Amino acid sequence: MNRSLLPALGLAALPLLAILALGFVPLMVVVVWSFWSWDPVTYWIRPDMSLAAYVAILDAGRWTVILSTLAKALVTALLCLLIGWPTAYAVHFLAGRRLSLVLLALMTIPFFTSYLIRSFSWRLVLGRTGVINTLLIEAGLIAKPLDWLLFSDFAVVIGLVASYLPFATFPLILSMRRVDPVTMQAARDLGAGFWTMLRTVLVPLTFPGLFAGFLFVFVMVAGSSTEVQMLGGAGASIVTVMINDVMRVANYPLAFAISTVVLVVIFGLVLAGNARFGLARLFGEGGA
Amino acid sequence: MAISIQIETVTRAFGPVRAVDDVSLEIRAGEFFTLLGSSGCGKSTLLKLIGGFDAPTGGRIAFDGRDMAGIPANRRPVNTVFQSLGLFPHMTVAENVGYGLRLKGLRGAALSARIDSALEMVELGGFGPRDVNLLSGGQRQRVALARALVMEPGILLLDEPLTGLDERLRQQMRDEFGRLHKRTGATFILVTHNQDEALSLSDRMAVMHRGRLEQIDAPARFFEAPANAFVARFVGIDTLLTHQGVIREGDATHALIAGEKVPVRIGGPAEPAESVVALRPDRLLLHPHSEIELKNALALRLKVVETRYRGLHHDVTLAFADGQRVVVSLEADQPVPAPGDLVSVGLKPGGAMLISNAGLPAAA
Numbered sequence: 001m002n003r004s005l006l007p008a009l010g011l012a013a014l015p016l017l018a019i020l021a022l023g024f025v026p027l028m029v030v031v032v033w034s035f036w037s038w039d040p041v042t043y044w045i046r047p048d049m050s051l052a053a054y055v056a057i058l059d060a061g062r063w064t065v066i067l068s069t070l071a072k073a074l075v076t077a078l079l080c081l082l083i084g085w086p087t088a089y090a091v092h093f094l095a096g097r098r099l100s101l102v103l104l105a106l107m108t109i110p111f112f113t114s115y116l117i118r119s120f121s122w123r124l125v126l127g128r129t130g131v132i133n134t135l136l137i138e139a140g141l142i143a144k145p146l147d148w149l150l151f152s153d154f155a156v157v158i159g160l161v162a163s164y165l166p167f168a169t170f171p172l173i174l175s176m177r178r179v180d181p182v183t184m185q186a187a188r189d190l191g192a193g194f195w196t197m198l199r200t201v202l203v204p205l206t207f208p209g210l211f212a213g214f215l216f217v218f219v220m221v222a223g224s225s226t227e228v229q230m231l232g233g234a235g236a237s238i239v240t241v242m243i244n245d246v247m248r249v250a251n252y253p254l255a256f257a258i259s260t261v262v263l264v265v266i267f268g269l270v271l272a273g274n275a276r277f278g279l280a281r282l283f284g285e286g287g288a
Numbered sequence: 289m290a291i292s293i294q295i296e297t298v299t300r301a302f303g304p305v306r307a308v309d310d311v312s313l314e315i316r317a318g319e320f321f322t323l324l325g326s327s328g329c330g331k332s333t334l335l336k337l338i339g340g341f342d343a344p345t346g347g348r349i350a351f352d353g354r355d356m357a358g359i360p361a362n363r364r365p366v367n368t369v370f371q372s373l374g375l376f377p378h379m380t381v382a383e384n385v386g387y388g389l390r391l392k393g394l395r396g397a398a399l400s401a402r403i404d405s406a407l408e409m410v411e412l413g414g415f416g417p418r419d420v421n422l423l424s425g426g427q428r429q430r431v432a433l434a435r436a437l438v439m440e441p442g443i444l445l446l447d448e449p450l451t452g453l454d455e456r457l458r459q460q461m462r463d464e465f466g467r468l469h470k471r472t473g474a475t476f477i478l479v480t481h482n483q484d485e486a487l488s489l490s491d492r493m494a495v496m497h498r499g500r501l502e503q504i505d506a507p508a509r510f511f512e513a514p515a516n517a518f519v520a521r522f523v524g525i526d527t528l529l530t531h532q533g534v535i536r537e538g539d540a541t542h543a544l545i546a547g548e549k550v551p552v553r554i555g556g557p558a559e560p561a562e563s564v565v566a567l568r569p570d571r572l573l574l575h576p577h578s579e580i581e582l583k584n585a586l587a588l589r590l591k592v593v594e595t596r597y598r599g600l601h602h603d604v605t606l607a608f609a610d611g612q613r614v615v616v617s618l619e620a621d622q623p624v625p626a627p628g629d630l631v632s633v634g635l636k637p638g639g640a641m642l643i644s645n646a647g648l649p650a651a652a
Contacts, residue, residue: 180372180374180377182370182371182372182373182374183374183375183376183377184374185341185361185368185370185374186368186370186373186374186375186376186435187376187387188341188360188361188362189339189341189361189362189366189367189368189370189436190362190367190387190388190391190435190436190439191362191363191388191391191392191439192362192387192391193362196391200387201376204378205377205378
């Protein structure tokens with residue numbers, strides 16, 4: 001280590017300390033406590049080195065909730081990319097400067113209301129007497145209301161996509177801004193039609209944005225609860241809700257074990273994605 | 289393989305602005321043609337129209353007589369070397385060069401053979417597996433050239449391809465273009481604002497200004513007979529003098545400038561209505577303190593305003609009696625006249641031309 005690193009270290013000391021104290025330490029506590037044991041009779045936790053909490057995930061069928069959470073996160077993230085990519089394309093390549101600003105502003109409007117209100121509003125749309133059922137009945141397309149619209153996984157995914165779509169769109173816009181439009185012209189020049197150009201040039205060049213958007217949505221869904229509670233069917237659960245339930249009986253080891261599993265999955269995802277797509281390229285040099 | 293281009297009364301309007309304004313032009317098959325003009329004159333827009341990246345708002349563009357209206361860029365027998373190259377950053381050199389051929393369905397050994405020979409042609413043999421992002425500016429330029437030439441296009445468009453390269457590389461790549469033009473036999477169209485490039489490469493060239501073609505000719509003709517004041521200035525004939533009248537004596541024509549009778553040649557087919565006299569600096573000969581030359585009919589009597597040392601020569605600024613100026617160069621070893629001296633300037637044939645004053649700012 002040379003001398004000039006010292007002032008830099010001084011400058012970085014505070015944020016480094018904050019990251020360690022506020023981020024890393026609680027996470028370590030979570031991981032460590034997940035190996036402690038919990039007595040259901042006394043609700044007491046003992047420092048221990050047992051896998052009891054992890055076993056409890058398996059035997060009470062809680063793993064299905066974890067799996068269904070990851071599945072919801074996966075489906076929501078993919079849907080968000082599917083909708084967000086063309087949206088980003090339209091905002092960046094098709095709209096003029098003013099229109100694209102307006103579109104960006106419109107995308108942030110949902111953030112002005114709380115998740116609770118936003119999720120609730122979907123009840124009014126998807127419910128038995130909601131907008132969609134009413135319209136379909138009046139149009140004579142269906143005789144009685146569709147039940148599966150609300151209080152179902154379908155409703156949950158709709159609510160999740162609506163909530164987290166901007167988290168996919170914004171990184172995609174960012175990644176498209178980094179694409180030199182002349183590369184697209186060059187592809188056309190060399191004989192590529194529009195779709196071939198997308199497949200061979202624009203989509204590969206927006207991989208960092210696709211991955212970042214995927215990750216953001218995935219993580220947000222894995223930590224969400226409102227949408228499931230407001231729009232899910234009876235008994236529908238998600239990791240956050242389950243953790244909440246377990247915490248009520250002070251079973252911290254189990255709650256932390258569930259958290260640890262989710263944490264490991266997401267962390268693995270980040271590492272794998274970064275190795276493949278180079279997330280840093282979205283912000284730094286080397287992409288262009 | 290080379291393709292001829294017919295451009296008939298083509299206009300490209302952006303709202304009220306006509307970037308390309310009623311341009312008609314025939315480019316012969318296999319010709320090296322240059323569109324020369326300053327930035328914003330519409331030359332790049334015209335190139336886009338030929339390439340199919342933009343559609344004209346009026347007029348017609350045809351290749352070998354076949355109308356190209358409605359045929360998109362990807363189905364035209366044209367390839368482009370873009371100003372900013374547009375190399376694919378997620379592909380290697382070979383993948384970049386092979387991109388177009390892959391789309392045509394070429395694979396395997398046939399594909400790599402074509403890629404290799406294209407890379408050889410631009411002297412990048414063995415560079416195939418390299419990352420395009422790690423190449424130097426000149427190498428990237430060559431990759432872009434190879435990527436276009438490997439398609440064996442009937443027409444190659446070069447959009448300011450040398451901008452942004454340093455002077456040495458510029459000259460090197462310029463010579464390269466000439467070599468590749470001979471080798472491929474394709475029609476080359478170069479867009480540039482650099483007259484050196486235009487003059488040294490082109491079979492014919494056009495000077496473009498405000499969306500219009502001011503003159504279409506072989507390079508030498510721009511000096512022998514510039515179409516108007518704008519063209520003359522653009523190719524470096526800076527001395528444009530207003531005159532008080534034109535006198536015809538038999539075959540000879542003289543323009544009257546501040547009392548001097550200057551023999552002029554009429555550049556165009558007819559004498560322009562509103563004309564100026566353009567003096568070619570290379571056909572003016574300064575005779576310091578030479579009494580004999582003063583009697584010569586082909587000499588002008590001018591007063592020295594100032595002299596400036598320029599290394600290999602002196603620039604001597606001379607003034608007519610009415611104050612109009614002309615700069616003549618004088619060999620460095622010649623005695624330098626002092627400001628205020630009267631000197632005579634010999635005029636070689638074709639040194640003064642009577643040309644239209646179109647394109648001259650009103651104040652000048």
